[in-house]
Amino acid sequence: MRYRTSLIVFLAAFILQSTVMNHFRVFGMSPNLILCLVVIFSFLYEGYHGYVHGIAFGFLSDICFAPVIGVASVSNFAVALICVGLKRYLYKDSRISILIVSILGTVVYALLYWSIYRMLGFRADFLYVMKKEVVLLFYHILVALILYQIVIRDVIRHRNDRYMYRGNLQEARSLNRQ
């Protein structure tokens, strides 16, 4: 995927997240679409989409909606790193994989975000935050699965081809070299 295309997708998600998604709150929670996209783009696509846009849109979110700038960028970057790392161990062509990746992404993001703000002296009760995260976890899984269904055709062109290698592209290249 081109960076231009992914930029438009992230931009649309950012606008929707802060405006329209506020009307789709469940128990007062709306999904973090940027985080969902960081997970999807880092895990499914090659390149640096997840890192670059995760950091950039983390900054933008913080500029608009947070007292301190950069916390969302750090958290998004960490999530992107984990998702890229998980590519080695999980198949892309499986909904279970996206389930695991989105759960890990949400938990890591929440823990990092909470820890940084706590270190900066902001009051945020850990149990209260984690209770909210349980709702968010289900919401993120749902959004990630919907996004997965949309982008998977672009990621794996011929899903029914049994002889096609479905793992990490870099790994496949190294296997070919051997």
Place this chain on the structure above:
Amino acid sequence: MNWLREHKTFTVILSVFLVLIIVVTISYRNIGNSTVLGRSADRVVSLVQWPFSAAANGIKSGLRGILQFRSVLAENEELKDRIAELNREIIQIRLSQAELDELRTLSNVLGYEDVTPHYTYVTADVIAMDGSNWFNLFTINAGSEAGIEKDSVVINGDGLIGRVLESGTGWAKVISIIDEQNSVSFKVFRDLKLLGILSGDGKGSLKGYMIDPEAAVIEGDILITSGMGMYPEGIPIGKVTKVEWNNDTLLKTLSIEPSAYFKNLQKVTVLVKK
């Protein structure tokens, strides 16, 4: 250096993390003071968000009207009764106002200096809310051009919302009282002599304590701003839900339910000092 060259990926990751941590540190030391770049980004984003927000609010209101027709009718009847009641109150207030004007004229004649600040009211639409669910921060579509500046007080029909964290042309970022790091001074509406201090409890609500440990505050008491500090007197803050005696601090501590619901704000009023 050789080690860094051999471990390029690790070096890049570490460098990015370091840069981000430096940004966080600098930003933390300058909360509420964005750079020109940050202000421009806020301005552009608020311009883009405004039509989306207006469309979403319009669709939501329209659908509510259609789907909840009966409850809207009932609410309409209820509001008509409330208007009649408020009209009666307005007449009483006008009479008191006339009396107050007379007293003010008298005070001017006697040469007393008026120290109470005067405010103008700016009504604004909420155009964007924090999508990350962590803070109740939101952006409104009015800013420095309307006289809104840092620390301007924000209210709505239910009571105190918070204060302006930062403002620019056409936008202002508002932080709610439940996310507030600073404390708010309050008094009990039932007995205005009872004073206390409250702040966010980190659980989406408020907690506070009474200055006088003997203060007879009870569950259900309405709290209003005391006028000390940046918030003007008489704005409803919330309702006391729990009163406890704290043996460690020897203070009467309170749990408070805010009067405003922060997740569904559409319109707010900003108090701008004249």
